[in-house]
Amino acid sequence: MIISIASGKGGTGKTTVATNLAVSVDGPVQLLDCDVEEPNVHLFLRPSIEETKTVTTPIPKIDLAKCNQCKKCMEICRFRAIAVIGEMVLTFPELCHGCGGCMAVCPEGAITEIGRELGVLETGAMNGVSFVHGRLRIGEAMAPPLIQAVRDRTWTNGLTLIDAPPGTSCPVIAAMKDTDFVLLVTEPTPFGLHDLKLAVEAVKILKIPMGLVINRADMGDDKVWAYAQTEGIPILMEIPFDRQIAESYSRGEMFALALPEWKVRFRELVENIETLTGKGAGAK
């Protein structure tokens, strides 16, 4: 089973929930950090890194000796990543989406592909939790293909947890799509609720069952409970605001390890999701 943890608004506690879940469950578990712009899971899990790999996306390389300036490459590129000016062919790698259209359309075979670095992918493990994350290269705009590279490491021998990025646009979709359940982490504030509603709409488009964790449940107002009821979204956990939890988070600690009653609650949370989806943790 694959559970993705998302939120809409940033800073509501996605990583807190994902890491505490990972260290609380019995049996094999894998945690994929798909917030490749700002990956944080490793700061809490502190895995030993076993593999580091550069992830690239294809961009065109022009052989000017073969090019006859027909401009077909420029015409097919919807992203304006190629310009033919006189005898020159300029490429703008940062605009290229890697569709391969220019290479396919070139009648002279003057275009081949080289890689543009998107970032790195790292894998490791910590106390039985298998770990994978991506780290976007600074200056690189395209997160989704790196997220996909992390998702490609999804295993089949147990539970997979995905820590998704904030927002509701393409990176979040890349992290949530084809997962079995989306656990939305929110806070009961106007910002939290507003962005939660957007996230819920995104999950509905993907047609994935979902549930809610309300973090800092005693700060703000009660509108999120009313919203969850109207929408029929089950509230699976409430975490109160506790200065001790906030301070332990600030130091990079997972509170379920210090407070055993929370470990039990996180384990029950996964069991509830198994019941809701009708899938066992190990199910594919």
Added chain:
Amino acid sequence: MKELVILSGKGGTGKTSLTASFATLATGCLLCDADVDAADLHLLMQPNIRKQTDFQGGGVAVIDLQRCTQCGICIDMCRWSAIGPDFVVDEIGCEGCGVCVDFCPEQAIDFPVKTCGQWFISDTRFGPMVHARLGIAEENSGKLVTLVRQQAKQLAEERGIDLIITDGPPGVGCPVIASVGGATSAVIVAEPTVSGIHDMARAIELCRHFKVPVMVCINKFDLNLDNTATIERMARDGGLPMVGRIPFDPTFTRAMVQGKTLLEFDGNGSAGEHLRQVWTTIMNTPAMTAA
């Protein structure tokens, strides 16, 4: 005209709450919400929308099954596996490259331009505001951010406003890159947590990459004084102005529930005092005072 962009790397450190408070302190500014993906500034500003415009993103492939002969070339060429075995395009998976459109021998694929959001020009109690809403699960957030910032600049010029305060998105990817390029300066709102420090460092690196001067402000500084000291040391070592600290204060949440900025809700408390100091310091940094 100057543009100050509020960033953080990590989400939820207080960008929007601080942006709104800065707007109450600025003497005449234009607000720009560049977090088009999960925009929240309007919840504190209650903007009066004066003009609403559709945002046209890129095209999306649509196969006409009447004309399609199921030759499969489009499926083979699509690098996003967005075309199913039934020759129906998954709109969410479609990258908008149009390669299938150009290579279809039957010319059976249309490529209509999609409306994927709206942008607005509004009035607020602190001055004009330019903001937007990207549709759910849409692409092109960077393009929309660029558009919103261009419109903000144009409007500021028309109205003779000297300062734009831009509320940026979290992360360091496409919409953040679109938010910082060409800005006068960026303020990174950091929080003293291991993740806050990690993400701040990446946001600083991004600003440097695009040659935008950076300054650092610490929110909720009293949650971890050791980490606060670490952030201040990192700023000093990097030669970045430290523009101040703001304490953890649940009053921010209470003000938000009322739809107010902290300074409107309770300007006399400790957080209010810190905010005023931070704002004065920001406006006196070399980047903001340079002609």
